[in-house]
Amino acid sequence: MESLLRVENVTKVFGAVVANDHVSLEVRRGEIHALLGENGAGKTTLMNILYGLYRPDDGHILFHGERVTLSSPKDAIRAGIGMVHQHFMLIPVFSVVENIVLGLGSLRRPLLDVESATRRIAALSKEYRLDVDPHARVCDLSVGAQQRVEIIKALYRGADLFILDEPTAVLTPQEVDDLFAVLRRLVQEGHAIIFITHKLDEVMRVSDRVTVLRDGAIVSTVATSETTKEELARMMVGREIVFRVARDPISPGASVLEVTELDIDDEQCSVALKGVSLSVRRHEILGIAGVGGNGQNELAGALVGLYEPTQGTIAILGEDIRGQGPKGVIKLNVGRIPEDRQAQGLIPDFTISENLIATHFWQSPLSKWYLLNLPLIGRLAKKLIQDYDIRPPEPTLLARQMSGGNQQKLILARELSRDPDLIVAVQPTRGLDVGATEYIYAELLKHRQRGAGILLISTELEEILTLSDRIAVMFQGEIVGMMDAGSVELEEIGLLMAGVRPQQDAVCDEVRR
Amino acid sequence: MTSRYQRKVVDALFKMAPVWAVLGALTIGAILVRAAGLDPLKVYASLVNGAFGSRSALGITLQKTVPLLFAGLGMAVAFRCDLVNLGGEGQIYIGALAAGAIALAFPFLPAPVMLTVCLVAAFVGGGIWGAIPGFLRARYSKSEIITTILMNFIGFGFVSFLLHGPLQESRGYYPQSELIPPAARLPIIWQAANVHLGIILALLAAAGVYVLLWRTAIGYEIRAVGSNPKAAAHVGIPVVRSIVVAMLVSGGLMGLAGLAEVFGVQYRISDFFSPGYGFDAIAVSLLGYTHPIGVTLAALFFGALRTGFNSVERTQGVPRAMAQTVQGITVLLLVISVILPRLRGRLRRKENASV
Numbered sequence: 001m002e003s004l005l006r007v008e009n010v011t012k013v014f015g016a017v018v019a020n021d022h023v024s025l026e027v028r029r030g031e032i033h034a035l036l037g038e039n040g041a042g043k044t045t046l047m048n049i050l051y052g053l054y055r056p057d058d059g060h061i062l063f064h065g066e067r068v069t070l071s072s073p074k075d076a077i078r079a080g081i082g083m084v085h086q087h088f089m090l091i092p093v094f095s096v097v098e099n100i101v102l103g104l105g106s107l108r109r110p111l112l113d114v115e116s117a118t119r120r121i122a123a124l125s126k127e128y129r130l131d132v133d134p135h136a137r138v139c140d141l142s143v144g145a146q147q148r149v150e151i152i153k154a155l156y157r158g159a160d161l162f163i164l165d166e167p168t169a170v171l172t173p174q175e176v177d178d179l180f181a182v183l184r185r186l187v188q189e190g191h192a193i194i195f196i197t198h199k200l201d202e203v204m205r206v207s208d209r210v211t212v213l214r215d216g217a218i219v220s221t222v223a224t225s226e227t228t229k230e231e232l233a234r235m236m237v238g239r240e241i242v243f244r245v246a247r248d249p250i251s252p253g254a255s256v257l258e259v260t261e262l263d264i265d266d267e268q269c270s271v272a273l274k275g276v277s278l279s280v281r282r283h284e285i286l287g288i289a290g291v292g293g294n295g296q297n298e299l300a301g302a303l304v305g306l307y308e309p310t311q312g313t314i315a316i317l318g319e320d321i322r323g324q325g326p327k328g329v330i331k332l333n334v335g336r337i338p339e340d341r342q343a344q345g346l347i348p349d350f351t352i353s354e355n356l357i358a359t360h361f362w363q364s365p366l367s368k369w370y371l372l373n374l375p376l377i378g379r380l381a382k383k384l385i386q387d388y389d390i391r392p393p394e395p396t397l398l399a400r401q402m403s404g405g406n407q408q409k410l411i412l413a414r415e416l417s418r419d420p421d422l423i424v425a426v427q428p429t430r431g432l433d434v435g436a437t438e439y440i441y442a443e444l445l446k447h448r449q450r451g452a453g454i455l456l457i458s459t460e461l462e463e464i465l466t467l468s469d470r471i472a473v474m475f476q477g478e479i480v481g482m483m484d485a486g487s488v489e490l491e492e493i494g495l496l497m498a499g500v501r502p503q504q505d506a507v508c509d510e511v512r513r
Numbered sequence: 514m515t516s517r518y519q520r521k522v523v524d525a526l527f528k529m530a531p532v533w534a535v536l537g538a539l540t541i542g543a544i545l546v547r548a549a550g551l552d553p554l555k556v557y558a559s560l561v562n563g564a565f566g567s568r569s570a571l572g573i574t575l576q577k578t579v580p581l582l583f584a585g586l587g588m589a590v591a592f593r594c595d596l597v598n599l600g601g602e603g604q605i606y607i608g609a610l611a612a613g614a615i616a617l618a619f620p621f622l623p624a625p626v627m628l629t630v631c632l633v634a635a636f637v638g639g640g641i642w643g644a645i646p647g648f649l650r651a652r653y654s655k656s657e658i659i660t661t662i663l664m665n666f667i668g669f670g671f672v673s674f675l676l677h678g679p680l681q682e683s684r685g686y687y688p689q690s691e692l693i694p695p696a697a698r699l700p701i702i703w704q705a706a707n708v709h710l711g712i713i714l715a716l717l718a719a720a721g722v723y724v725l726l727w728r729t730a731i732g733y734e735i736r737a738v739g740s741n742p743k744a745a746a747h748v749g750i751p752v753v754r755s756i757v758v759a760m761l762v763s764g765g766l767m768g769l770a771g772l773a774e775v776f777g778v779q780y781r782i783s784d785f786f787s788p789g790y791g792f793d794a795i796a797v798s799l800l801g802y803t804h805p806i807g808v809t810l811a812a813l814f815f816g817a818l819r820t821g822f823n824s825v826e827r828t829q830g831v832p833r834a835m836a837q838t839v840q841g842i843t844v845l846l847l848v849i850s851v852i853l854p855r856l857r858g859r860l861r862r863k864e865n866a867s868v
Contacts, residue, residue: 326748327750348740348741359749367730370730371730372729
């Protein structure tokens with residue numbers, strides 16, 4: 001098949017870090033080419049080079065067989081390279097047409113040529129069966145549909161090559177199926193797709209060939225049909241990884257968290273959480289599955305004392321935490337791993353040791369009469385840095401200068417070193433590579449073994465299935481299903497996550513009858 | 514590609530931004546002096562001489578440094594909590610008023626008691642004037658930049674009203690109070706240079722601010738809220754309280770600046786006793802990188818600049834407004850030096866792009 005894109009010996013260096021080391025890659029017309037690698041393997045750097053955001057220090061790029069210089073996204077778009085970012089670049093209150101023509105020239109300047117644009121979008125939507133209404137407002141569309149708007153946007157700008165950055169991260173299993181169908185149609189029409197991911201299942205399902213990156217260099221490019229998940233995993237991390245974490249069966253103990261009939265209204269006073277009841281016992285991990293934005297944030301916020309429930313109770317170790325605030329929850333010895341390390345977990349301008357004391361600095365012996373006990377804090381920091389293998393082991397380093405994995409270790413050190421009775425972990429491995437992920441899993445399981453009760457909120461189904469003893473599924477602020485991890489049917493969870501309730505539908509049918 | 518060594522040098526140069534800003538401002542000042550047909554070298558020699566050349570010159574420099582240092586420290590505490598306190602003037606007037614009213618009402622108090630009470634009164638007065646906008650910001654998200662400015666008008670108007678009425682001197686000529694009793698005046702600690710106790714108090718305040726911010730739990734909270742209020746809330750830090758406390762301390766230090774000027778130099782409250790220390794505090798604090806040591810040096814620099822230009826005006830005929838000009842240019846250059854690294858990043862990308 002004809003080759004569309006050739007990357008030849010591209011090298012990109014940032015300071016002392018070689019982000020791309022003589023990377024060569026060929027993408028052919030009509031193929032879905034998966035780009036697989038851990039975080040920090042150099043995928044993003046390579047894509048930013050292809051999209052004109054970085055200039056390679058060495059090497060060159062051939063597109064349509066010609067050497068191209070891509071010094072801005074505009075150049076990339078003009079050449080025919082379209083990017084679908086993980087976070088969509090759409091303006092919510094604009095219509096689909098408005099979003100698509102945004103930033104493009106118009107034949108009727110200064111007026112927009114909306115009519116002809118609408119016709120073309122409708123035609124593209126029909127041709128590729130994207131099912132997008134040009135007049136719909138973007139904020140009224142589902143996440144999957146917004147993604148298709150991004151794809152149409154790239155098509156409209158004449159893209160031959162599509163780069164999709166972790167496109168399935170925000171989708172339900174059903175939406176993933178739809179997306180893959182769309183991708184298939186695109187390549188049938190002669191387009192090519194680079195599919196960036198770290199999910200092996202998806203690589204196997206959708207790609208034609210796969211290129212594995214590790215430490216900035218290409219490990220290998222193989223045809224998907226001639227490889228296995230295990231082989232790819234080995235190439236990706238350079239060693240065998242255990243997908244099934246060893247989880248000793250322990251019977252759960254006394255309850256540490258009781259949530260009953262919890263309602264929360266969010267800032268816009270719409271209902272964010274409705275009638276949520278759950279309990280977590282010692283030696284137990286309760287996994288909350290669900291697509292992001294279905295009330296998980298509000299639930300987590302309420303459990304750590306940031307949100308006040310509108311109705312219902314939350315009891316930790318039998319104590320009602322309403323009105324106690326985050327400090328009250330901390331006093332009950334709860335370990336909290338927040339979703340967003342940068343925005344919630346860490347104080348970026350504080351040093352490692354200052355961050356390590358953030359939850360308890362006000363308490364003796366860390367401070368007495370409001371004076372911080374710096375020598376003691378220094379010793380504690382040293383010990384925690386060693387125990388949790390935080391790198392670099394430099395107590396005075398600022399948190400924002402650390403890598404994501406080490407930031408997370410810092411949070412674990414702070415939140416788990418006091419052997420909490422309850423742990424609330426939200427997306428604990430978001431953005432982390434396989435090694436760091438494994439470490440976090442091992443830590444959580446260690447504390448489960450010790451006797452902590454753990455509430456794990458994650459949008460990664462794989463993670464929920466790997467760790468949980470019981471699984472609850474959230475959809476639109478409600479718990480729509482609760483099951484033992486042993487008896488789980490993947491399809492059932494998938495349907496629940498997408499808002500399909502088998503039993504309820506059956507009941508409705510009966511009522512109708 | 515720049516080597517690591519080169520980059521280190523460049524980073525070091527950027528870290529010294531305050532020094533470059535001062536040198537740059539003095540250079541531009543020299544060009545302006547030259548344009549006016551004078552010899553910049555002579556003018557600057559006269560400037561240094563006027564600020565440090567004699568005991569009395571040094572004394573005046575220190576006298577001007579004291580309120581600048583108090584106010585600059587106050588601003589630094591606010592900045593560390595990511596707050597902008599533009600209400601320094603109001604806090605200075607209210608602080609001086611609180612202390613002055615007590616001194617005038619109880620002239621019989623013995624000196625040590627008098628001074629202690631007045632210091633507390635000035636701190637509390639200015640502090641309350643700062644804490645009100647702090648509370649409005651923390652609790653109701655009302656921009657403290659606006660409310661502190663508005664509090665200036667209230668504070669200044671209130672003092673002015675009192676000076677035209679109940680607090681006015683008995684002669685009744687000017688809108689100013691009676692002289693404060695000798696027991697309340699800041700004692701002279703260096704006769705020859707006429708330096709009063711204020712300089713010691715201000716240096717103690719600088720040390721106090723350092724301890725507060727980096728050695729106490731309260732300072733930890735203030736800095737945490739200043740760096741990332743969301744994370745601070747998440748780890749259980751009372752964000753509202755921290756903002757109010759930061760503004761209280763900020764305003765309190767402004768109040769002490771007012772006390773230093775009234776109890777150390779002018780010995781009475783008048784309508785316009787502060788020449789804008791509350792606003793100069795921004796320049797002092799920025800130039801000092803909001804660190805007590807830096808703020809101390811910056812206050813000394815601006816104090817010397819004023820004293821020096823006062824003398825230059827007399828001897829060389831350069832208007833003393835030059836002092837304000839150089840101060841303004843310094844701050845402008847500093848602000849540019851903050852933007853410059855970002856610009857540098859963009860330039861580097863451009864430069865890469867054009868290879």
